[in-house]
Amino acid sequence: MGRAYHQHISSALLQSLPPGCSLLDLGCGTGLFMRRYGENGGDAVGLDISRGMIENARGRCNGFEFCMGTAEELPFRDNSFDAISCLLAFSYLRHPSRMLAEASRLLKPGGRIAVCTLSRNMLTSLVPAIYRLGELIDIRHVGVGDFGEQYYTEDEMVILFSEAGFLDISVKRVSFAHISLKKPIFEIARKMEPFVEQRMPSLAYNILVAGRKPGLIGGRTP
Amino acid sequence: MRRRLLSILCCPTCKGDLELQVSEETAEEILEGVLRCSGCRIDYPIHEGIPDLLPRGTVPE
Numbered sequence: 001m002g003r004a005y006h007q008h009i010s011s012a013l014l015q016s017l018p019p020g021c022s023l024l025d026l027g028c029g030t031g032l033f034m035r036r037y038g039e040n041g042g043d044a045v046g047l048d049i050s051r052g053m054i055e056n057a058r059g060r061c062n063g064f065e066f067c068m069g070t071a072e073e074l075p076f077r078d079n080s081f082d083a084i085s086c087l088l089a090f091s092y093l094r095h096p097s098r099m100l101a102e103a104s105r106l107l108k109p110g111g112r113i114a115v116c117t118l119s120r121n122m123l124t125s126l127v128p129a130i131y132r133l134g135e136l137i138d139i140r141h142v143g144v145g146d147f148g149e150q151y152y153t154e155d156e157m158v159i160l161f162s163e164a165g166f167l168d169i170s171v172k173r174v175s176f177a178h179i180s181l182k183k184p185i186f187e188i189a190r191k192m193e194p195f196v197e198q199r200m201p202s203l204a205y206n207i208l209v210a211g212r213k214p215g216l217i218g219g220r221t222p
Numbered sequence: 223m224r225r226r227l228l229s230i231l232c233c234p235t236c237k238g239d240l241e242l243q244v245s246e247e248t249a250e251e252i253l254e255g256v257l258r259c260s261g262c263r264i265d266y267p268i269h270e271g272i273p274d275l276l277p278r279g280t281v282p283e
Contacts, residue, residue: 045227049276051272051274055270058271058272065223065224067227067275068273068275069234069274069275069276069277070234070276070277073235073277075231075232075234075275076231076232077229077230077232
């Protein structure tokens with residue numbers, strides 16, 4: 001269940017990133033996204049604050065490199081990566097603008113970033129409970145504090161990306177984006193409850209935000 | 223970690239160079255060692271092949 005949810009989000013992220021390049025995955029967890037990225041070639045480095053997660057990821061992603069660290073103070077040199085991904089860990093950052101500034105520093109000119117984060121909407125009040133349950137199936141793998149997650153609107157994410165200097169910013173909703181929220185939340189919640197209990201991670205609304213660092217990739221127009 | 227990772231690593235705090243000191247290594251990777259930032263006077267450990275570059279200083283709010 002959690003795997004299906006991850007698969008759905010990671011597919012959306014893959015479409016926003018150049019294939020077969022050098023990737024940095026922030027909050028890599030157990031390496032699920034890195035492994036998928038590597039299916040089309042390329043090289044990846046995973047960063048996570050948790051040693052345990054990295055130990056798991058190393059078993060899953062032979063040949064990729066890993067490093068313990070925090071996304072807000074990244075231990076990599078300028079212009080080191082073609083692409084940066086961040087699945088869900090973004091929601092747990094205390095200083096998201098600092099992470100984006102760091103990501104911009106690390107990307108090569110023309111490099112791309114794609115972030116998937118929890119979104120703020122009518123169902124937001126449900127999400128913390130959902131994620132508490134989500135721990136049971138190992139989807140909440142970012143390990144940053146206790147439920148200190150932040151929810152962002154599309155507009156807030158665009159502003160954050162713009163302030164970090166990214167261009168060509170795109171925003172879209174993934175996972176349950178198709179649900180129309182015209183009814184009062186309690187009615188939805190009541191209807192969804194059995195489903196939530198079984199497939200809670202899917203109910204977390206997510207938005208995918210992608211952008212490009214100014215400049216040309218290897219002298220080519222991106 | 224493989225040695226090639228060192229070429230893109232830096233101190234998370236000052237972004238300065240890191241000096242590698244290896245205490246155990248296989249043909250493929252460094253298992254145990256230290257990544258030293260001389261500017262911050264901090265040793266970031268490499269343990270069981272995983273470099274720990276979590277910032278040691280106080281993170282400014």
